[in-house]
Structures are given as C-alpha cells and as structure tokens.
Amino acid sequence: xxxxxxxxxxxxxxxxxxxxxxxxxxxxxxxxxxxxxxxxxxxxxxxxxxxxxxxxxxxxxxxxxxxxxxxxxxxxxxxxxxxxxxxxxxxxxxxxxxxxxxxxxxxxxxxxxxxxxxxxxxxxxxxxxxxxxxxxxxxxxxxxxxxxxxxxxxxxxxxxxxxxxxxxxxxxxxxxxxxxxxxxxxxxxxxxxxxxxxxxxxxxxxxxxxxxxxxxxxxxxxxxx
Amino acid sequence: xxxxxxxxxxxxxxxxxxxxxxxxxxxxxxxxxxxxxxxxxxxxxxxxxxxxxxxxxxxxxxxxxxxxxxxxxxxxxxxxxxxxxxxxxxxxxxxxxxxxxxxxxxxxxxxxxxxxxxxxxxxxxxxxxxxxxxxxxxxxxxxxxxxxxxxxxxxxxxxxxxxxxxxxxxxxxxxxxxxxxxxxxxxxxxxxxxxxxxxxxxxxxxxxxxxxxxxxxxxxxxxxx
Numbered sequence: 001x002x003x004x005x006x007x008x009x010x011x012x013x014x015x016x017x018x019x020x021x022x023x024x025x026x027x028x029x030x031x032x033x034x035x036x037x038x039x040x041x042x043x044x045x046x047x048x049x050x051x052x053x054x055x056x057x058x059x060x061x062x063x064x065x066x067x068x069x070x071x072x073x074x075x076x077x078x079x080x081x082x083x084x085x086x087x088x089x090x091x092x093x094x095x096x097x098x099x100x101x102x103x104x105x106x107x108x109x110x111x112x113x114x115x116x117x118x119x120x121x122x123x124x125x126x127x128x129x130x131x132x133x134x135x136x137x138x139x140x141x142x143x144x145x146x147x148x149x150x151x152x153x154x155x156x157x158x159x160x161x162x163x164x165x166x167x168x169x170x171x172x173x174x175x176x177x178x179x180x181x182x183x184x185x186x187x188x189x190x191x192x193x194x195x196x197x198x199x200x201x202x203x204x205x206x207x208x209x210x211x212x213x214x215x216x217x218x219x220x221x222x223x224x225x
Numbered sequence: 226x227x228x229x230x231x232x233x234x235x236x237x238x239x240x241x242x243x244x245x246x247x248x249x250x251x252x253x254x255x256x257x258x259x260x261x262x263x264x265x266x267x268x269x270x271x272x273x274x275x276x277x278x279x280x281x282x283x284x285x286x287x288x289x290x291x292x293x294x295x296x297x298x299x300x301x302x303x304x305x306x307x308x309x310x311x312x313x314x315x316x317x318x319x320x321x322x323x324x325x326x327x328x329x330x331x332x333x334x335x336x337x338x339x340x341x342x343x344x345x346x347x348x349x350x351x352x353x354x355x356x357x358x359x360x361x362x363x364x365x366x367x368x369x370x371x372x373x374x375x376x377x378x379x380x381x382x383x384x385x386x387x388x389x390x391x392x393x394x395x396x397x398x399x400x401x402x403x404x405x406x407x408x409x410x411x412x413x414x415x416x417x418x419x420x421x422x423x424x425x426x427x428x429x430x431x432x433x434x435x436x437x438x439x440x441x442x443x444x445x446x447x448x449x450x
Contacts, residue, residue, distance in 0.1 A: 037289035038281060045277030045296075052270030053348075056263060064262035071270075123278075128353060175403060207432075 043120030084111030255321030268345030309336030
C-alpha cells in the first residue's frame with residue numbers, strides 16, 4: 001500500500017476509522033486548508049498524560065522530581081522529532097511550497113508537531129487505549145531503558161549536589177557583562193567556588209544558559225581536580 | 226458524615242473504592258509517610274489532558290494559540306488554589322507540625338498540589354471518566370464562561386498587536402540596569418515607541434517581568450493618548 005493510511009497501519013499497527021482525521025494530522029499550516037495545529041494541541045496533552053501514567057506505574061520508586069524530569073525528557077521536541085524521523089513522517093507531511101523548498105519536512109519542530117497531531121487524531125478516532133498502543137510503538141525502547149536521574153539534571157543542579165556532597169558552600173554566579181538587542185542578547189557569567197579558589201566563565205544567549213555552561217565547566221574542573 | 230470520604234462524596238459526588246488513595250492524596254510531604262507528590266504528578270497530567278479535550282471540543286473556532294492560553298489559565302496554580310479553597314480542601318489536608326504552624330493549609334501551592342493529587346487518586350481509583358466528572362464539578366462555571374483571547378495575552382503581545390494595528394514599528398526594550406545576587410535580582414527596563422516619542426520604565430525580578438511591566442505601562446500611555 002502506498003497511502004498514508006497504509007503507512008500508519010504498518011508503522012503503528014493502527015487503522016484509522018476516519019481517514020480525514022489522518023489527512024488533517026499530516027497537513028502543515030503552510031499547506032492551507034484544515035491543518036494540524038489544533039490536533040497538535042490535543043495530542044500534546046494526550047501524550048503528556050500517557051507518558052505520565054507509564055512512568056507513574058513503571059517507576060514506583062521515583063520521586064516526583066525524577067518523574068517530572070523523565071517526562072520532560074521524553075516529550076521534548078528533540079525526542080519527538082527523532083520519533084518522527086524514524087517513522088519517516090517527513091515523507092507524508094503536506095507542506096506549502098515555501099516550507100517544502102526550505103526543507104520544512106526535515107525541521108525538528110514540524111516533525112515533533114506532526115507526531116503530536118497524529119496522536120491527537122488517533123485519540124479522536126478511537127480514544128485513549130488506541131493512543132497508548134501507538135505511543136508504545138512510537139517510543140519502543142525509550143520507555144524501557146530510562147535514563148538515570150543524574151543524567152537528566154541540569155549542570156547547576158549537579159554542581160550544587162556535587163559541592164554539597166563534599167561539604168562545600170554553593171557556588172557563586174556573577175553576571176560579568178550583558179549586551180545586545182532583544183533578538184541576540186549576549187550574557188557573560190562567571191561561576192566561583194570560593195573554598196577551592198576555582199573560577200570558570202561562560203557566555204550564552206540568556207543568563208540562565210550562560211550559568212548552566214559555567215556550571216558545566218566547573219564540573220569538568222572539579223573532575224580534573 | 227465527617228470523614229474525608231464523605232466530604233469528597235458531597236463535594237465531587239465521587240465515592241472512592243479504595244479510601245487509602247484518598248488518604249494519600251490528602252497527605253502533604255511534611256506529614257511524612259506516603260505523601261501526595263507522586264499523585265500530584267499524575268493528576269497534573271490527567272487534568273491537563275481533560276482540560277485540553279474540553280477546550281478542543283467546546284471551542285471549535287479557537288486557534289492553537291488561544292487554546293494553549295486558555296489551558297494555561299485554567300490549570301495554573303492560582304486557579305487550582307481557588308478551587309481548593311472553594312472545596313475547603315485545607316480542612317482535610319494532613320500537614321506536618323511546622324507546615325501547620327506556618328499556615329501551610331492556606332498556601333496556594335499546597336492547595337493547588339492537593340487538587341492535582343486528588344485527581345491523580347481518582348484516576349487510579351476509577352479512570353478517566355470519573356476524573357472528567359470530578360473536573361467538571363471542580364471547575365463549574367469556569368469551563369463555561371471562558372475569557373476572551375485578549376484577556377489572556379501578556380502585555381508585550383498586546384502592545385505589539387496594538388502598535389501593528391496602528392501601522393507602527395515594534396517597541397524597543399532596553400535593559401537599563403541589572404543588579405543583585407541570584408536570589409534577588411533586580412532589572413530595570415525601558416520600553417520606547419520611537420514614532421510617538423513615548424517611553425516607559427519598569428523594574429522586575431527578571432528581565433522578562435520588567436519588560437512585561439514596561440509594556441503594560443506603555444499600553445496605559447497609549448490609552449491616554
């Protein structure tokens with residue numbers, strides 16, 4: 001079969017009752033007509049709930065913080081774009097000419113949104129149970145081999161825990177400079193661990209980003225120590 | 226009846242099959258034992274999906290952006306805390322002594338988390354249908370009289386649309402000063418509309434917050450104009 005319905009049947013083992021729902025899920029806003037943005041809104045929420053339930057049931061020892069980090073990791077754009085690419089979703093998306101020419105069918109956000117829209121369409125077509133099966137097929141191994149909590153924590157959190165583990169005070173972050181207009185701000189930040197006399201600097205497009213990078217550099221320095 | 230189960234039966238018309246789930250949902254972390262944080266994680270996701278579905282079905286003309294803003298408004302901490310207060314949830318929460326003394330049963334985050342945990346517990350007890358009914362009772366009129374999109378947009382967005390409507394360029398935001406340590410940063414920001422020669426200033430605990438306030442002040446100025 002070379003129809004979109006056939007492709008979904010092969011990849012997700014799901015047969016749409018109403019193929020128009022599938023067609024809408026595959027139609028990017030740029031193609032005009034009934035596009036997939038509202039289905040994406042619905043699918044995002046359905047996916048978030050299914051992942052939350054899977055995690056709640058499968059990782060009974062996990063704290064709320066770990067569950068939250070696991071979920072964020074599983075539903076973030078990059079993960080969904082990977083899933084979309086594995087499914088070859090780009091081959092089936094309907095895009096406007098401009099989007100086609102600029103490679104929109106490979107764009108991470110377009111693929112991620114398409115995956116969510118597909119789930120929204122399946123939810124309307126057959127409900128939560130059908131979505132659960134589709135999510136399991138989409139995610140496969142990702143739902144079974146979950147990353148440990150340390151991998152999911154951001155560098156500032158990891159640095160803080162590392163220092164606390166050694167009985168040291170929290171690091172000091174200081175804004176060294178900030179420049180640039182709204183669309184390309186540039187922040188330079190330093191991170192200091194007084195007790196060790198260590199200092200790192202990093203820059204970023206937000207203060208937070210610069211701080212995370214400075215913390216990452218400090219973790220490297222502590223590792224070398 | 227003066228049990229927690231009786232209270233839930235009166236307020237949400239829901240009878241728990243397993244009262245231990247209800248007990249856990251009402252137990253704040255500070256009380257020790259099996260507390261409600263994991264149920265809160267699950268309930269947050271269940272609530273998000275139910276609200277998304279209600280909005281998707283009831284507001285067929287809404288764009289994805291409006292749906293997203295509506296949902297954020299309905300599930301934010303302040304709304305959930307209001308619902309918790311209306312239900313008199315604080316009377317039934319189990320808190321540790323320190324939390325009790327500091328008035329934790331009135332704290333917005335504690336009430337909001339408790340509402341989510343209740344929904345998580347109902348979901349485990351009886352599934353999505355029971356949660357839908359509970360959400361409808363909790364929200365009542367809030368799900369029927371939805372705020373118009375303009376009310377939900379942040380000041381920067383409203384200002385941008387206002388200026389575009391008058392054929393003017395986007396406003397300029399500039400960081401005038403930034404000071405303070407990580408926990409109490411202070412940002413001073415200006416907002417200028419060159420074509421009109423208007424300028425406002427505002428401060429905030431984040432650059433974003435200061436910009437929103439400066440935009441709000443500019444909207445006021447334009448209104449007076």
